[in-house]
Amino acid sequence: xxxxxxxxxxxxxxxxxxxxxxxxxxxxxxxxxxxxxxxxxxxxxxxxxxxxxxxxxxxxxxxxxxxxxxxxxxxxxxxxxxxxxxxxxxxxxxxxxxxxxxxxxxxxxxxxxxxxxxxxxxxxxxxxxxxxxxxxxxxxxxxxxxxxxxxxxxxxxxxxxxxxx
Amino acid sequence: xxxxxxxxxxxxxxxxxxxxxxxxxxxxxxxxxxxxxxxxxxxxxxxxxxxxxxxxxxxxxxxxxxxxxxxxxxxxxxxxxxxxxxxxxxxxxxxxxxxxxxxxxxxxxxxxxxxxxxxxxxxxxxxxxxxxxxxxxxxxxxxxxxxxxxxxxxxxxxxxxxxxxxxxxxxxxxxxxxxxxxxxxxxxxxxxxxxxxxxxxxxxxxxxxxxxxxxxxxxxxxxxxxxxxxxxxxxxxxxxxxxxxxxxxxxxxxxxxxxxxxxxxxxxxxxxxxxx
Numbered sequence: 001x002x003x004x005x006x007x008x009x010x011x012x013x014x015x016x017x018x019x020x021x022x023x024x025x026x027x028x029x030x031x032x033x034x035x036x037x038x039x040x041x042x043x044x045x046x047x048x049x050x051x052x053x054x055x056x057x058x059x060x061x062x063x064x065x066x067x068x069x070x071x072x073x074x075x076x077x078x079x080x081x082x083x084x085x086x087x088x089x090x091x092x093x094x095x096x097x098x099x100x101x102x103x104x105x106x107x108x109x110x111x112x113x114x115x116x117x118x119x120x121x122x123x124x125x126x127x128x129x130x131x132x133x134x135x136x137x138x139x140x141x142x143x144x145x146x147x148x149x150x151x152x153x154x155x156x157x158x159x160x161x162x163x164x165x
Numbered sequence: 166x167x168x169x170x171x172x173x174x175x176x177x178x179x180x181x182x183x184x185x186x187x188x189x190x191x192x193x194x195x196x197x198x199x200x201x202x203x204x205x206x207x208x209x210x211x212x213x214x215x216x217x218x219x220x221x222x223x224x225x226x227x228x229x230x231x232x233x234x235x236x237x238x239x240x241x242x243x244x245x246x247x248x249x250x251x252x253x254x255x256x257x258x259x260x261x262x263x264x265x266x267x268x269x270x271x272x273x274x275x276x277x278x279x280x281x282x283x284x285x286x287x288x289x290x291x292x293x294x295x296x297x298x299x300x301x302x303x304x305x306x307x308x309x310x311x312x313x314x315x316x317x318x319x320x321x322x323x324x325x326x327x328x329x330x331x332x333x334x335x336x337x338x339x340x341x342x343x344x345x346x347x348x349x350x351x352x353x354x355x356x357x358x359x360x361x362x363x364x365x366x367x368x369x370x371x372x373x374x375x376x377x378x379x380x381x382x383x384x385x386x387x388x389x390x391x392x393x394x395x396x397x398x399x400x401x402x403x404x405x406x407x408x409x410x411x412x413x414x415x416x417x418x419x420x421x422x423x424x425x426x427x428x429x430x431x432x433x434x435x436x437x438x439x440x441x
Contacts, residue, residue: 015216065303068191125365125366
């Protein structure tokens with residue numbers, strides 16, 4: 001049941017990202033809500049499910065928009081796994097948690113992305129990446145993570161209560 | 166517990182390695198999409214299409230509400246431009262007659278025809294890439310409408326890009342301001358000045374001239390030169406900055422594209438027709 005909801009959420013997110021969110025670019029930088037979603041979901045589900053969520057979301061994005069298949073799927077999967085594996089050590093009600101983790105994973109995402117694109121012989125202008133993209137994206141994603149984390153936490157808390165009674 | 170933990174890590178590692186291999190295979194130029202990719206695209210694209218028409222309509226509605234005075238001003242400017250253009254059309258018509266005469270002369274002299282035929286059709290942009298790295302978007306025509314890989318995409322006022330991959334009812338388009346695309350150009354005013362422009366991460370067009378001593382200035386219009394897959398004579402944009410390096414070895418230019426890539430909703434697909 002939860003898996004279906006998450007699957008639908010990921011597809012809706014991709015559609016929104018590619019249509020509606022295009023209007024909300026700040027200085028030409030788009031927020032990566034898929035990444036925020038994966039981080040939030042992994043914090044609640046753990047590493048195995050986090051990895052699967054990341055894999056599915058990344059693969060969808062790769063197929064529809066990617067110039068190669070597998071890049072996003074791999075990075076999202078690794079991030080989902082890492083975030084999921086530290087979930088037991090976290091105090092989940094603190095709003096700082098999703099903000100910091102989102103910021104860290106945005107930096108990780110873009111760094112791994114850059115390394116692979118460099119290996120694929122893409123032109124990387126390191127200075128431009130930092131100046132025009134990374135800083136704004138980190139701030140934007142961290143800001144959005146507050147709301148997305150709240151949404152996801154609601155989904156999991158209600159389910160947990162239902163199980164108890 | 167320990168073995169279970171190791172198993173998840175192992176699976177993740179193996180899948181990661183498989184994905185890297187898939188990446189390597191799919192990164193180069195491919196002939197076509199796999200069945201799975203086509204299938205996923207065929208299902209999601211129509212939904213995106215419906216969404217983006219709604220969103221675009223909304224956006225335009227809001228925009229026109231706030232920009233009423235701007236539109237009024239624009240209207241006046243456009244009327245003025247129309248008058249100018251009408252007089253220009255008359256001049257051009259005269260020149261066209263002359264050109265046709267010369268063409269028929271050339272035909273009689275048995276020169277070879279180098280004209281290529283392109284068939285064009287209108288397509289809607291249905292979705293744009295959420296990634297900040299690439300400038301890729303999808304359109305609502307595909308193999309069913311006869312679109313092929315490397316079809317040329319133009320907008321009303323200039324070059325947009327080319328088709329990268331085609332699915333059943335959708336196609337992926339890579340625009341010219343994308344990180345890894347490059348176009349060879351010539352200056353409209355003087356077709357002996359040629360060079361290459363390419364896109365970047367910050368989605369700005371920049372390029373260099375083959376001849377470092379060439380005489381170009383800000384405001385010069387660039388058109389495609391016909392080398393490569395783009396046909397000759399499509400407007401790209403105009404020069405907005407020139408940087409000459411100190412040692413005179415390179416001459417770099419910055420280009421303002423003719424097409425507004427942020428607000429692109431309708432494009433023209435030009436597919437080459439095979440001459441039999």
